[in-house]
Amino acid sequence: MSDVKFNVDGKDISARKGMTVMEACEENDIDIPKLCQHEALENLMACRLCVVEVNGKQITPSCGLKVNEGLDIKTQTEKLRKYRRMILELIYRCENHYCMFCESDGDCELQDLMYEYEIDRFEYPRMFPDWDVDSSHNHIVKDTNRCVRCGRCIRACDEVVGNQTLNLGGRGITNEVIVDSGVPLGESTCTSCGMCMQVCPTGSLSNKHSLFKGNKDECELTKSTCLSCSIGCCTDVYTRTGHLVKIEGTDIDKESGGQLCERGRFKPLVDRGKRISNVIYRENGEESELSLQEGLEKAASILGNSNEISAFASGGLTCEILDAFSKAMRAHGALFDVVGAKRYRFETEVKRRINMIEGHFINDITEVMKAENILLYDTSIYNTHPVLASYIRRAASKGTKLITIDAYEDRFWNHSDKSITIESPKTQLTRLVNQVIKEGKASIEDLSRVSSILGGLRVHPEDVMEIVNLLEEASYDIIVIGCEIIDRWSLRHIFELAKLEGSYVISLNKASNQYIRSLETEGVYEEPEVAYILAGEDEENEDMIKLVENAEFSIVQSSKKSELTDKADLVIPSLSTFERNGTTIDINGKKKEVELAMEPKGEMRSEIAFFEELADKRGIRWGKTNQR
């Protein structure tokens, strides 16, 4: 990149070719006001506050102006100041901005600019427009009274989330941000990711669960990683007096644009399950409370007296906890498994059997945006890996062909080029595709015959041919396999297809922490003497409940009261996600830090120490205990 030299306010600065004047000024700490520009979004050049004087005559928005050799830029002339003050007053006085009653008071870009430009008196009267507040959504309040029409939310929903839910409607003074074609937000195609809210410069879009709990300056900020799924989005966790206020995405400069999903952003705020702070022991229908130490002794003695132990952990825990738990359990001779590990084991087994090389597996999920075709098996990723779903939508909006194959409802219906609904086993469809590719092009009649031989599996020959044709034409296909596909045969056929076509694969499983790839896991006893469940904060897991029901004695360690803890014989408290320190491995195999955002509540201070002591009861020591 060649450097361009030019002058800003009398100061010579240099910038890389292709940058905008605004970017160059930002790098050189020259302040230019703005409302619509946002680094995660394309420049709209709408707010007109960033206008600068170019070569002493032209007035141009600096976010749209590319740097050029010898430009003479003035950012702070009397004239510009006058225009900016006028625009700010227009924006402020034409809508119903009342800072002292606004949730964003203190966190508002418009308010900051009003202070910066010392607008403390107004030339024009208020207009008192009559806007309704839309509070139909579960998490987001949309209030046009505080909207500055910067278009950030619209661009975020389109460019980052790929969902195109928000739009601009109406002309002139009736112009407003509308949802779909004018429905309430709560009844719209919104995915509830909250990205619009995060980029809103004012209080026009705000988080229902954080309202008036404190602005950013009053909160403590912890940079952490989301453990809702294996994408592992980086988060800013805001807490105040030991309470969670809000969570925001941080990877603004990356492909994710700083987005989170409903589970990552809102669920921890909504989830008001009862906290478990004591050990509960149930015997003969009677419930008693024990101290943590007593609970540990109890667990150790029960584990010690049993031969068939199944230990099952949530996939949403840190590597350190998973590690300590597995060691403690193995010390007691238990079989050990983690949510999502079974799928990974199958995958490994299939890969070995068909000699599939690692090169087929992509270790950067943003690659889907570069693919020519995406073949998506199981659209449940819409819920399980929403950020990946956003990449797929973005790709599909930009011309990538998207084929979705699902047993149930296609959650990409409005982005999919070809939506195939086929009941399990999905494997037959893929098998036919493979067959056609292997044997050269078949005619639809041939296929009709074959598929009827296969036994009325409702495979449409046209679907098969369409997939074949698309894959044969393109040079860069990506096959995305959702978590719901857990049968070995489906995996095998899909992998074979990837091998045949030289396609790349993104294979997902339910574990948020991909540390399961390096942990040794195995299938557990289905009806054990003792089941020890280490629950995380992910959704209720049916496998865990079944295990608790089938075991003679069950131990559940959890931070919250749930169906699991209600059924358990011994309940041991654990920490909540935000009370833990540690690491996690994301889907790309990258290690990320999980930081402690809140002090632990209750007796439990460290799960790792707890498991070390539990192992110690069988005379097995590691870690700190060993060093000691």
Added chain:
Amino acid sequence: MVRKEILICSGTGCLSAGSEEIEEKLMDELWKHELEDKYPLTRAIKRTGCMGPCNLGPMIIIRPEDTFYGNLEPSDVERIVEEHLLRDKVVYDLLVEDKDGHRVEEFEKLDFIKGQKKVVMRDSGDIDPSSLDDYLKVEGYMAARKAIMDMDRSEIIQEIKDSGLRGRGGAGFPTGLKWEFAAKEDEDQKYIVCNGDEGDPGAFMDRSVLEGDPHSIIEGMMIAGYAIGANQGYIYVRAEYPLAIRNLQKAIRDAESAGYLGENLFNQGFDFNVELRVGAGAFVCGEETALLSSIEGKQGQPKFRPPYPAQSGLWGKPTVINNVETLGNIAAIIIHGSEWFNSIGTEGSPGTKVFAVAGDVENTGLIEVEMGTTVREMIDIAGGVADGKDFKAVQIGGPAGGVIPKEYLDTPIDYDSLSEAGTIMGSGGFIVLDEDTCMVDVAKFFLDFTQEESCGKCPPCRLGTKRMLDILEKITEGDGEPEDIDKLENLAETIQNTSFCGLGQASPNPVLSTLRFFRDEYEEHVYEKTCPTGTCKALLKAFSIDKDLCVTCGKCVEVCPVDAISSGEESYSIDPEVCISCGECEKICPVKAISEGGKE
């Protein structure tokens, strides 16, 4: 006897004036007189596009003698058929009078037509727009044939550059240059777009051309497409122009089946197709980048330039966007050459310009004149100010333009002279205002329009114009304050300098231009709380009767619509609380005893 042909104007204006009724009646009469052999219905009556003098509609021309009958009533038809068609006798009392009161026989000799020079409107009103044959008879597609078969791409562009043709959409950018920019781009896919999103209030030039001569636009696009290397054209028309859409659809279909559109045109290996795109009628979509967004199926909002559409336009491909009227000139230039075109108009602005003349003139309608014609000559063509009133100003250029007052009546109409006079050529709005027009009200009208049509993208335009409108309303309501005029100017400056697109930047022009020439009128509204023309009703004062003069004739009592006048023995009196200042009593008073705000 020579077979006669009856042309009936079927432009949107005449249709609403009742031309269809006249046509029906004509057919009935022809049938009645058993003339169907001599005048086969399908050939005798020809529906044409707009003939121009819209206030004379419904109108017909009888050929070959070119006799013009205007303002027809269905009852007149019988006489025309019996006398003119059967006995070859012109029906004198149905002819249109000229300004000296003489009846004019021939269309070309009408006052309204004499001063005009028709280039773009050459075929409109002359041919049947739904007939490809008709178009071919007037050398249709000859220009395309010449360009594609005998000329190099660069030759065509040079010819257009030499002709000096400037964009008729308003800004006046040289068309040849625009083509050259797009031609230079090294891309396989390029587009040519016809901007038919005519949005100025009162303007209907583009509509008339599209309705009356759709093939000429297709031909212009084809030549442009060939010159820049585009094989796909789009015509963007607003949905409010159903007749234009219908005629264009027919024209495209006919041209396709006759081989004038499609593959391998004139056997030269050049493919060209045209598609119609119907816009929802947003004013901002006349702005080229907004128009492209709209064609792409996105919201019609302007985009930042550069890159200009000639480099990166429709779907990121080089795109030339020309106004309807600009494209209407192309075929003529190719046929007659750039020198011929240069001989028309002025040096800086060759050619002609079509104006939609409206307002307080005797004859409204479409007038195509040579560039350089003065404003005064234009008004003469339109028959002068209506009702013998005094001329006050003419508004040119629509919502982005300004007014030209009496002192500038001799301003020649060309791009540069108009901009010196503080207005713009615009797309061709020409509204004549007589002495009874309030200039604040005129500014308010245009601001109301731009304010409502702002796309909402940038605050100066969306909110600033609303603020300006509020102030103008305040002034016309009689609540104007001394600082309001300064506020208008301040807002105007910010809007001009910071708005995103040309529409926003030009939106304060109607206010600034009226302020420039009629500032005293604004000041009278603000300081004296009076409207000199009596237009702003809120500023009118109650009328009163001079007791000394009143003769108690009672005429005022009869005309008063609100019964505000009561009788007395010596004199009548007006209740100021009830009076609505309509002025009817003042007009009728035989002894001039009644005056506005006069002494009791």
